[in-house]
Amino acid sequence: HQDKFFKDRHYLDKEWGRYFTGSGEKVLLEVGCGAGNTIFPLLATYPDVFIHACDFSQRAISLVQSHKEYADTRIHAFVCDLTSGDMSNHVAPSSVDIVTMVYK
Numbered sequence: 384h385q386d387k388f389f390k391d392r393h394y395l396d397k398e399w400g401r402y403f404t405g406s407g408e409k410v411l412l413e414v415g416c417g418a419g420n421t422i423f424p425l426l427a428t429y430p431d432v433f434i435h436a437c438d439f440s441q442r443a444i445s446l447v448q449s450h451k452e453y454a455d456t457r458i459h460a461f462v463c464d465l466t467s468g469d470m471s472n473h474v475a476p477s478s479v480d481i482v483t484m485v486y487k
Contacts, residue, residue: 412474414465414484415439417442418446421485426457435474437449437463 413422416436420439425432436458438444447453447460461473 390430407431408478410477411435411481413437415480416447416460417443420451421441421483422447422448423452423456432459435467435479436460437470437473439464457458470478 389467409429411422411425412435414437416422416438417440419436421435422436426434434457436444436447437460438447440463441462444460444462447458453460459473463470463473
């Protein structure tokens with residue numbers, strides 16, 4: 384149950400749908416992605432989203448990368464400690480449309 388600590392967040396399309404509508408691909412940054420309980424429901428709902436997913440835990444990133452829905456064409460998962468200031472090594476400045484940080 385390593386990836387079942389939190390339930391998948393399938394309600395997000397109802398809450399955030401308006402942010403994903405419109406023309407073209409949307410780029411999302413999920414800060415503290417954990418096992419992917421936010422990103423995988425969003426990927427399933429919105430085919431034009433690309434997600435940068437970061438967590439300070441290598442174990443969490445490994446869980447994301449081993450998920451059956453993981454595709455490096457749609458997700459860039461990486462270890463990052465926001466307090467170290469190395470985010471720009473992974474995500475280009477001004478390249479993200481939506482940032483999420485969901486806990487619980």
